[in-house]
Amino acid sequence: MANELSIQAAIAHGRERLQHCADNPHNEALMLLQYITGKSKTLLLAYPEDTLTSAQVQFYEQALNRRDQGEPMAYILAQREFWTLDLKVISGVLIPRPETELLVEACLPILAQQQQAKILDLGTGSGCIALALAKEFPSAQIIACDISATCIDVAQYNAQANAISNVHFMRSHWFSEIHGIQFDLIVSNPPYIDEDDVDIDPEVERFEPDIALFADHHGYADIFHIIENSPSYLSAKGTLIVEHGWQQAEKIRQHMADNGYTGISSSCDLQLHERITQGQRTT
Numbered sequence: 001m002a003n004e005l006s007i008q009a010a011i012a013h014g015r016e017r018l019q020h021c022a023d024n025p026h027n028e029a030l031m032l033l034q035y036i037t038g039k040s041k042t043l044l045l046a047y048p049e050d051t052l053t054s055a056q057v058q059f060y061e062q063a064l065n066r067r068d069q070g071e072p073m074a075y076i077l078a079q080r081e082f083w084t085l086d087l088k089v090i091s092g093v094l095i096p097r098p099e100t101e102l103l104v105e106a107c108l109p110i111l112a113q114q115q116q117a118k119i120l121d122l123g124t125g126s127g128c129i130a131l132a133l134a135k136e137f138p139s140a141q142i143i144a145c146d147i148s149a150t151c152i153d154v155a156q157y158n159a160q161a162n163a164i165s166n167v168h169f170m171r172s173h174w175f176s177e178i179h180g181i182q183f184d185l186i187v188s189n190p191p192y193i194d195e196d197d198v199d200i201d202p203e204v205e206r207f208e209p210d211i212a213l214f215a216d217h218h219g220y221a222d223i224f225h226i227i228e229n230s231p232s233y234l235s236a237k238g239t240l241i242v243e244h245g246w247q248q249a250e251k252i253r254q255h256m257a258d259n260g261y262t263g264i265s266s267s268c269d270l271q272l273h274e275r276i277t278q279g280q281r282t283t
């Protein structure tokens, strides 16, 4: 590619390079150019004759190569929007998904009556769930944990970048470092994919962390561990709410019932798949 390139030529070049790997090559080319130049989409389109520096051209080409090899845009841009937040994401941290916003949404009515609730987010990743809840409920006291040091670093960065101060992040193997607190709400989007699942998107499998995706026991091991142990950490009538795979709801409801939860119910995503299940500690 040329050393200097006009914005117009760069958009056309990007569109061509991305046509096999992106649903919307034009939009992705623009997103990369926004990131590289720091200019808004409007400015890029209003001044198509402006040129990229040779360093910007080189960076653009590298970004196009990464995307062409299937790397998700969120990792290339090191950024993903979630709820009302701009979050940093890097390799080693799961990219927050739109479905997980439904998990946040499902927590809202539970927390509406308890603005000062104590909340535990298990497997916080980028911090997306904990930070979205913290922003909605600034008086809530939230602990968010993850086994991965990279995730905790990134989640802490995200809290600071979004000026959120009511979440305490810590490393913990599920409940291992949680002592002496009873929570009104435990929320989790744990790993739940069966390692033998042949339907997993190859790009997800290649680029996103295994530890965030896969769980033993056909994908149920971590969710079952959380269901079995949460009652010891929930206050009376406290709620556990988990995200899970679209075919797992029935077994999860049964496991909650077997472990003494009441008020068990599941809710659906936009494809009408049951993806979120909640239950209450009995007393």
Ligand SMILES: C[S@@+](CC[C@H](N)C(=O)[O-])C[C@H]1O[C@@H](n2cnc3c(N)ncnc32)[C@H](O)[C@@H]1O
Binding pocket: 094, 095, 096, 097, 100, 122, 123, 124, 125, 126, 127, 128, 129, 145, 146, 147, 148, 151, 172, 173, 174, 189, 190, 191, 192, 211, 212, 213
């Ligand atoms: C599906 S990801 C969810 C991340 C984030 N909450 C979200 O919704 O985008 C599961 C998270 O659980 C974490 N995790 C896996 N095993 C864990 C364990 N034993 N203890 C704590 N966290 C764990 C992973 O590092 C990952 O960040």
